[in-house]
Protein backbone atom coordinates (compact mmCIF):
# COMPACT_ATOMS: atom_id res chain seq x y z
CA UNK A 1 0.00 0.00 0.00
CA UNK A 2 1.58 3.27 -1.12
CA UNK A 3 -0.69 5.54 0.94
CA UNK A 4 1.30 7.96 3.11
CA UNK A 5 -1.07 7.82 6.09
CA UNK A 6 -1.27 4.00 5.93
CA UNK A 7 2.53 4.05 6.28
CA UNK A 8 2.29 6.41 9.25
CA UNK A 9 -0.33 4.09 10.79
CA UNK A 10 1.82 0.97 10.31
CA UNK A 11 4.85 2.83 11.65
CA UNK A 12 7.01 2.59 8.52
CA UNK A 13 6.97 6.41 8.37
CA UNK A 14 7.59 8.09 11.75
CA UNK A 15 5.14 10.57 13.25
CA UNK A 16 4.57 12.38 16.50
CA UNK A 17 1.69 10.21 17.75
CA UNK A 18 -0.57 11.89 20.29
CA UNK A 19 -3.39 9.37 20.63
CA UNK A 20 -4.34 5.95 19.32
CA UNK A 21 -7.03 3.33 19.79
CA UNK A 22 -8.41 0.41 17.78
CA UNK A 23 -10.19 2.68 15.29
CA UNK A 24 -7.98 5.72 14.80
CA UNK A 25 -4.71 7.48 15.48
CA UNK A 26 -3.93 11.17 15.99
CA UNK A 27 -0.55 12.71 15.17
CA UNK A 28 0.98 16.15 14.71
CA UNK A 29 0.72 17.68 11.23
CA UNK A 30 4.18 18.06 9.70
CA UNK A 31 3.35 21.62 8.52
CA UNK A 32 1.32 23.04 11.41
CA UNK A 33 -1.12 25.84 10.54
CA UNK A 34 -1.78 26.68 14.19
CA UNK A 35 0.02 26.18 17.54
CA UNK A 36 -1.94 22.92 17.86
CA UNK A 37 -2.49 21.08 14.57
CA UNK A 38 -3.29 17.38 14.74
CA UNK A 39 -4.61 14.92 12.20
CA UNK A 40 -7.17 12.38 13.39
CA UNK A 41 -7.08 9.43 11.00
CA UNK A 42 -9.00 6.14 10.81
CA UNK A 43 -6.73 3.07 10.79
CA UNK A 44 -8.73 1.59 7.93
CA UNK A 45 -7.95 3.12 4.53
CA UNK A 46 -10.86 5.24 3.27
CA UNK A 47 -9.90 7.58 0.43
CA UNK A 48 -11.98 10.56 1.50
CA UNK A 49 -15.23 11.65 3.08
CA UNK A 50 -16.79 11.21 -0.37
CA UNK A 51 -16.04 7.48 -0.15
CA UNK A 52 -17.61 6.67 3.20
CA UNK A 53 -20.39 4.09 3.26
CA UNK A 54 -23.38 3.82 5.56
CA UNK A 55 -21.51 1.32 7.74
CA UNK A 56 -18.87 4.01 8.42
CA UNK A 57 -21.28 6.28 10.31
CA UNK A 58 -20.13 5.09 13.78
CA UNK A 59 -16.49 5.54 12.73
CA UNK A 60 -17.17 9.15 11.68
CA UNK A 61 -18.81 9.80 15.04
CA UNK A 62 -15.81 8.25 16.75
CA UNK A 63 -13.36 10.54 14.89
CA UNK A 64 -15.35 13.62 15.93
CA UNK A 65 -15.83 12.53 19.53
CA UNK A 66 -12.13 11.70 19.90
CA UNK A 67 -11.20 15.07 18.38
CA UNK A 68 -13.23 16.80 21.09
CA UNK A 69 -11.61 14.62 23.76
CA UNK A 70 -8.10 15.36 22.45
CA UNK A 71 -8.91 19.09 22.31
CA UNK A 72 -10.02 18.95 25.96
CA UNK A 73 -6.87 17.06 26.96
CA UNK A 74 -4.72 19.65 25.18
CA UNK A 75 -6.43 22.48 27.02
CA UNK A 76 -8.03 24.14 23.99
CA UNK A 77 -10.62 25.75 26.26
CA UNK A 78 -11.09 28.82 24.03
CA UNK A 79 -12.15 26.69 21.10
CA UNK A 80 -10.71 25.01 18.05
CA UNK A 81 -11.55 24.14 14.47
CA UNK A 82 -12.17 20.72 12.92
CA UNK A 83 -11.80 20.44 9.14
CA UNK A 84 -12.16 17.64 6.60
CA UNK A 85 -10.84 18.61 3.17
CA UNK A 86 -12.43 16.50 0.44
CA UNK A 87 -11.25 16.16 -3.14
CA UNK A 88 -9.50 18.66 -5.39
CA UNK A 89 -11.80 21.63 -4.72
CA UNK A 90 -11.76 20.84 -1.01
CA UNK A 91 -7.96 21.10 -0.95
CA UNK A 92 -7.34 17.45 -0.04
CA UNK A 93 -3.71 16.50 -0.68
CA UNK A 94 -3.48 13.10 1.07
CA UNK A 95 -6.03 10.57 -0.15
CA UNK A 96 -6.72 8.88 3.18
CA UNK A 97 -9.64 10.32 5.17
CA UNK A 98 -8.42 12.62 7.96
CA UNK A 99 -9.78 15.27 10.21
CA UNK A 100 -7.69 18.35 11.01
CA UNK A 101 -7.88 19.60 14.60
CA UNK A 102 -6.54 23.16 14.80
CA UNK A 103 -6.30 25.34 17.88
CA UNK A 104 -4.25 27.72 19.96
CA UNK A 105 -4.98 30.81 17.90
CA UNK A 106 -8.02 32.75 16.73
CA UNK A 107 -9.44 31.38 13.46
CA UNK A 108 -10.99 33.50 10.75
CA UNK A 109 -14.03 32.70 8.63
CA UNK A 110 -14.44 32.06 5.77
CA UNK A 111 -11.23 30.08 5.20
CA UNK A 112 -9.29 30.72 2.00
Ligand code: 5GP
Nearest residue numbers: 015027028029030031085091092093094095
Ligand atom coordinates in the same frame (compact mmCIF):
# COMPACT_ATOMS: atom_id res chain seq x y z
P1 5GP B 1 -5.08 17.69 3.39
O1 5GP B 1 -4.44 18.79 2.58
O2 5GP B 1 -5.12 16.40 2.58
O3 5GP B 1 -6.38 18.02 4.03
O4 5GP B 1 -4.10 17.44 4.61
C1 5GP B 1 -2.96 16.68 4.54
C2 5GP B 1 -2.08 17.13 5.69
O5 5GP B 1 -1.07 16.15 5.86
C3 5GP B 1 -1.37 18.46 5.44
O6 5GP B 1 -1.76 19.40 6.44
C4 5GP B 1 0.11 18.10 5.52
O7 5GP B 1 0.88 19.09 6.16
C5 5GP B 1 0.11 16.79 6.29
N1 5GP B 1 1.20 15.91 5.94
C6 5GP B 1 1.67 15.63 4.69
N2 5GP B 1 2.68 14.75 4.75
C7 5GP B 1 2.86 14.47 6.08
C8 5GP B 1 3.78 13.63 6.78
O8 5GP B 1 4.63 12.94 6.20
N3 5GP B 1 3.67 13.60 8.13
C9 5GP B 1 2.73 14.33 8.82
N4 5GP B 1 2.71 14.23 10.15
N5 5GP B 1 1.85 15.13 8.17
C10 5GP B 1 1.92 15.21 6.83
Ligand code: ZN
Nearest residue numbers: 003006045096
Ligand atom coordinates in the same frame (compact mmCIF):
# COMPACT_ATOMS: atom_id res chain seq x y z
ZN1 ZN C 1 -4.29 4.96 3.55
